Structures are given as C-alpha cells and as structure tokens.
Amino acid sequence: MGADSGSGGGGFNGGRETGPRCIGIVGPFGSGKTTLLEALLARTGAIQRQGTIAAGNTVGDGAPEARAHSMSVEVNIAEAAYLGERITFLDCPGAVDFLGESAGVLPGIDLAVVVVEADEKKVAALQVILKQLEDHGIPHVLFLNKIDKASLRMREVLQMLQPASSVPLVLRQIPIWSEGVATGYIDLALERAHVYREQAESEVIEIPGEEVAREIEARFSMLETLADHDDVLMEALLEDTAPERERVFADLSGEMREGMILPVLFGSAEHGHGIGRLLKAIRHEAPGIGATAARLGLEERGDTVLQILKTVHTLHAGKLSVARVLAGSVGDADTLQRADGSPARVSGLYTVMGQQALKCDRAEVGDTVALGKLEGVLTGETLGLLHPAPQLAPLAPAQPVLALAVRPKERRDEVKLTSALAKLVEEDPSLVVTQLQDATETLVEGQGEMHLRVALERLTGKYGLSVETGDPAVPYRETIRATAAVRSRYKKQSGGHGQFGDVALEIRPLGRGDGFVFTDTITGGVVPKQYISAVRAGVEEALQRGTLGFPTVDLAVTLTDGSYHSVDSSDQAFRMAAIQAMREGLPMCKPVLLEPVHEVTVYCPSDATARINGIVSARRGQLLGFDARAGWPGWDEVRAMMPEAEIGGLIIELRSATAGVASYSKRFDHLAELGGKAADQVLARHGRKAA
Numbered sequence: 001m002g003a004d005s006g007s008g009g010g011g012f013n014g015g016r017e018t019g020p021r022c023i024g025i026v027g028p029f030g031s032g033k034t035t036l037l038e039a040l041l042a043r044t045g046a047i048q049r050q051g052t053i054a055a056g057n058t059v060g061d062g063a064p065e066a067r068a069h070s071m072s073v074e075v076n077i078a079e080a081a082y083l084g085e086r087i088t089f090l091d092c093p094g095a096v097d098f099l100g101e102s103a104g105v106l107p108g109i110d111l112a113v114v115v116v117e118a119d120e121k122k123v124a125a126l127q128v129i130l131k132q133l134e135d136h137g138i139p140h141v142l143f144l145n146k147i148d149k150a151s152l153r154m155r156e157v158l159q160m161l162q163p164a165s166s167v168p169l170v171l172r173q174i175p176i177w178s179e180g181v182a183t184g185y186i187d188l189a190l191e192r193a194h195v196y197r198e199q200a201e202s203e204v205i206e207i208p209g210e211e212v213a214r215e216i217e218a219r220f221s222m223l224e225t226l227a228d229h230d231d232v233l234m235e236a237l238l239e240d241t242a243p244e245r246e247r248v249f250a251d252l253s254g255e256m257r258e259g260m261i262l263p264v265l266f267g268s269a270e271h272g273h274g275i276g277r278l279l280k281a282i283r284h285e286a287p288g289i290g291a292t293a294a295r296l297g298l299e300e301r302g303d304t305v306l307q308i309l310k311t312v313h314t315l316h317a318g319k320l321s322v323a324r325v326l327a328g329s330v331g332d333a334d335t336l337q338r339a340d341g342s343p344a345r346v347s348g349l350y351t352v353m354g355q356q357a358l359k360c361d362r363a364e365v366g367d368t369v370a371l372g373k374l375e376g377v378l379t380g381e382t383l384g385l386l387h388p389a390p391q392l393a394p395l396a397p398a399q400p401v402l403a404l405a406v407r408p409k410e411r412r413d414e415v416k417l418t419s420a421l422a423k424l425v426e427e428d429p430s431l432v433v434t435q436l437q438d439a440t441e442t443l444v445e446g447q448g449e450m451h452l453r454v455a456l457e458r459l460t461g462k463y464g465l466s467v468e469t470g471d472p473a474v475p476y477r478e479t480i481r482a483t484a485a486v487r488s489r490y491k492k493q494s495g496g497h498g499q500f501g502d503v504a505l506e507i508r509p510l511g512r513g514d515g516f517v518f519t520d521t522i523t524g525g526v527v528p529k530q531y532i533s534a535v536r537a538g539v540e541e542a543l544q545r546g547t548l549g550f551p552t553v554d555l556a557v558t559l560t561d562g563s564y565h566s567v568d569s570s571d572q573a574f575r576m577a578a579i580q581a582m583r584e585g586l587p588m589c590k591p592v593l594l595e596p597v598h599e600v601t602v603y604c605p606s607d608a609t610a611r612i613n614g615i616v617s618a619r620r621g622q623l624l625g626f627d628a629r630a631g632w633p634g635w636d637e638v639r640a641m642m643p644e645a646e647i648g649g650l651i652i653e654l655r656s657a658t659a660g661v662a663s664y665s666k667r668f669d670h671l672a673e674l675g676g677k678a679a680d681q682v683l684a685r686h687g688r689k690a691a
Helices: 005-011 033-044 064-069 100-108 120-135 154-164 209-227 231-238 245-257 275-285 289-295 411-427 449-461 529-543 571-589 606-618 650-656 676-685
Strands: 021-026 076-082 085-091 111-116 140-144 169-171 173-178 181-187 192-197 200-205 262-266 305-314 318-327 329-331 335-337 343-345 349-353 356-359 362-364 368-372 382-384 402-408 432-436 441-446 467-470 477-480 484-492 499-509 516-520 555-563 591-605 622-628 635-643 663-674
Touching: 021 033, 021 100, 021 275, 033 076, 033 085, 033 111, 033 275, 064 449, 076 275, 076 349, 085 275, 100 120, 100 305, 100 318, 111 120, 111 275, 120 154, 140 275, 154 169, 169 209, 173 209, 173 262, 181 200, 181 209, 200 275, 209 231, 209 245, 231 245, 245 262, 245 275, 262 275, 289 318, 305 368, 305 411, 318 349, 402 411, 402 449, 411 432, 411 441, 411 449, 441 449, 449 467, 477 499, 477 663, 484 571, 499 529, 499 571, 516 529, 529 555, 529 571, 555 571, 571 591, 591 606, 591 650, 591 676, 606 622, 606 635, 606 650, 635 663, 650 663, 663 676
Parallel strands: 021 085, 021 111, 111 140, 140 262, 169 262, 516 555
Antiparallel strands: 076 085, 173 181, 181 192, 192 200, 305 318, 305 382, 318 368, 329 362, 335 343, 335 382, 349 356, 349 368, 402 441, 402 467, 432 441, 477 591, 484 499, 499 555, 591 635, 591 663, 622 635
C-alpha cells in the first residue's frame, strides 16, 4: 500500500459499495460458528430469540444429519439486515471432512469471518482454513470466540495463533478483566471502552484508569503494524503525533482487504458479547460486490452474471442452485446461458433462511438467492443472461481419501440408488461415485469417515434407500514366472455340423508392466488366418480369470501350431480351444499374486511427522523420505510406497494422530509380487489356492 492508499480505503470507497453483502463464517470444528450465526441473526432482529445447539432450535444445522451429530455438515444460509443494509451469511462446516462444502461458496463471498477459540489443539486446523482463504485472496477477519472461557491473556493467545497466519494478527480490541473474567473491551481504533450486557448491545463507558496504560501500549502496537504499509502513519508515530482516526480506520480496512493484516476481534457468541462490534466491522469494512467481482476476474460488461455457489435437492421444491449475482439482475422465468451457450431457464427464485426457501420476484447485483430447477447446471459454474459468461471459479476435482462399496439391499433399487447418488454428488462435489466394471462395484469416495457416514444417512433418510456397504475390492492381479507349451483340441459332435479347433500355444512371462502380447508363427495355413483372431479372443477371455482367480497380466502368448476341419471348424471352436489351452497351461507357469502399490504423499504438521512415519511403516509402507511442505510453514510431506490393501482406513489413523488435519494424495505406481502369509490370506478370502 502506498503512502496515500490507506486513507482511500484501497480504491473501494471504504468497501461501502452498493449492494447487499455476502459474508462467510468459517473456522475449525467446535469453535462456535453456528452459535455465532444465531447471535448475529438475533442481534439484527432476523429471528426473535437466539437458539442453541443443545435445544436443536438454531436456524443453522437444521438438517437431520446435523442435528443427529451436533455438527455442521453443510453450508447454512441465512438473511439479515443491519443499519439498513442486507447481509447474507453463509455458515460453513469446520470439520475437515466437510471443508469441500466451502469450496464452491468461498469465491462468491465478500468477507470471511474466521471463528476460533483459544485452544492450541485447533491451531493446525485454523491454518488449513486460513491457507484456503489466502490462496483465494479472500479478505478475512478473525473472531476469537468464547472469551468468557479464555484462560490465557490476549498477548499469549495471539502468540499461539500467529503461526497459523502468513500475515500479522492485529488486535483491534483488548479485554477488560474482572476477577479473571472478561467483562468488556476497549476498542483500540475508537479509544472507547464498553461493558458487556447479556444478549444486548454493550454499554459505552470511560476507559478505566487502571486500563489506560494497557490501552496505550496495545494501540501503539496496532498502529506500528499498520505503519509497515503506510509511510504517513509511520511518520506520525516517529514524530509522536496522534494520527487521524479516519486514517486509522482506513488502514485497518484497506490492509485487511489487501491481505496485509488479519484483524482480531473477540467476544462470546453464546452470550451475545462482541456481536455488535463484529456487525459494524462487516458493514463498514467488508468489500462490496464490485471488489468481489473484480477479485474473480469479471470484467465490465452490460450483462447479468451469476456464480453458482451451492446446489441443493429439496423434497418439495426440487433442485435449487444457490447463486451470487455478480452483475446485473435476474428474475423468475429468465433464461440464462451456460459457458457452452446452452440455455438454463430459471423456474422459481428464492431467498434462503436455514431450511426455508422464501419466494421472491427478482434479485439484484450483490444478492445471494436460490434459482429453481436449473437442469444440468453444477456448483462452480458461471452463468450469463445475454451471453455465455466466462468460468470464473470452477471447482477443482475432489481428491477423496476414503472409499466404501455401496449396493442396495433390494436389487430393484439399483436405478433408484444411481439417481440418489447422482443428486448427492451434485449437492456435494467433494463426493466421488465410481462404477467399477471389473469388480461390479459402486464406490462412494469422500473426505473422511464422517463425510461418508452422512452421505449414507442421506441415502436412507432423504431418499428412503436401504443399502449395504463394505470395503472396496482390491484389484489384485496375477502373473507367471515360468514358460510352458500346451496343446488343446476342442471337438464336439452333436448331429449336423460339429465343432473342431486345435491350437498349440507357448506361454511365457514378460517384464513387469509390459502387459499382454499375442503373436503367431503359423505357416502353411495349419490354422487359417480367419481363425487366428478367434484364438486371440479365447486367450484374452481366459486371462480375465487366471489360476489364482484374478486377471493375468505381463505375459506373452504365441500360437505356434494347430489344425482345422474344413467343415466343422469355426471361430467359436478355435476360441474354445484357446480357452482350454490357457486353463491347462497357466498352472504350469508358476503363477504368482500381484498387488497394486501406490505412491502416497501424506501432508501433516511437522510435530506429527514421526508418528506419521510409524503409521506408514506399520501398513507395509516403504518410506521414501519427507520434505517441508511448500507454502505451508510448520508442515511436512511424507512420501512412501504403500500397497493399496493398506490404504483403506489410513486417513482415520492419520487424522487421529494430527488433531484431525492430516490428509494425503495417492497415485498408482506399479504392481508388486505378494507372497507368503499375506498372499495366502488373500487367496483364502477369495476361495482359491496357488497351484
């Protein structure tokens, strides 16, 4: 920021642009985000009384799965108005399993309120969330919740939380303590003291005499940090001149919006403390829709543009696409255009309040609304009205870390299950559904144990499906270690034309990863050319289920000889002869079991690296080494080769060892021989024995 940029508010007119605000509420699991949403709604008069998680009467977390687990499992949406300005709040889940819910929402918000408490165990989770915001350039402030239960002094709290942020934490307030309890605060920008009142606006008082020295010291520390980016303010501090209050506020908001500082407010959502101050910060300091559209790369155009933030399938209204209007306006029955120019007609326009959708006629720039029945439109898409809109914030493919095989209890429900899973994936793109042809399995992959549990509960509760689950089948293969020559004749006589095919095959092993090679050395037409392709088809069919019961790979088969009958030979006969020959020959070739091995990279806080190494080694992982994780201070990447059979459930152990924040990525690397007791166990499970 230049010398004069602080007073100008970063070119956004102090953030006070025309149009409603859209505010994300994010933070680690259990920090009180849903309670904060309830407090904000109660303070603005959007609801008459603040509900509680325990009573199950909050606007947020209204889904049955959220109520059952006492945790947010999806983005909660609510509308409010404060001092004449409308605000949409998007309360995002904090558990790492459900962070994918935020991926589509965050690009469209103006400001994120990061809710955290003074708990050292949650610093790593806070870093994950802050990194997500920083990477997207989303302005954010930190709300230190549960100040009434804090046991540390504010300076100690900031020292504890600072490693989670790449920019300085700047304290906007200091608490007024009485017998170890925070009874109010001093606003360092306004130099004004406030006393908390239960579920009401705080009362302004004179700064207590015993707090004056603390206030002066804390204010100077705040101004010093701001002055790092404002030469005029720095000069005022050096000359011991009191800076203009307007300049201080402009620096606080401007440097926050430009990602130079992270302002810290505090309070208690449960008791309604600090809520008014937070609302004022949102109203006066959050960027407006113009800044958000610019951040997304939207250029000026005389057209309506909407960003799809979330998709919801409701039982009564059908599919709803929650969207932020970045430019122009949209009305019911308007026809929008997707990026490829295909149409999407709006059938119903709604504002959202928790689980309720309230019909409206039109949405203007800045509004966050739900659009009815935009068939085919997905979360992350950008839509235009007059012309196709550029894709501003497409969703990155989800990287699942846990999988379940799912099948309906009743076979007649297979089509219903496919439809329900498609809707779940539309609602939550961090779920991945894969149909495995080889194993005839449907896999549901997600971001953790709770993520998949909630998905299954929705299948049962929302869609009325009874399903069975199991561990996904490991795609074992088998290969051979020896060469064999075999001859087989298929002969069948059943009246009329018979069946006759005679083949001689040589089977030999190839190198790992070389696949399957078929050749022939036929001379003299002992096997006519028109039947050679049938021989190959028979060989390939036999390889689908080898001696050990698994597909056979990395071998070569040569057709060396054979004979035919001018009347009885056919493609079918030679195919059957080849199948017989392979079934006789493969057991002679010393078959061996192969298991898939993946290169796995585990991402974890550095203080947990030793524990992660132990977990990987215990799962037959071959450690390749570890490095500092690029762009993640205090984190490591642990690399290893690990059998696929050991990866199932890995994420549960990793998160248990890292306060719930570790993750991993994997890619298939190679097939490796599996012998001894481990191979015997696999074969026993599959009801086969090695030859």
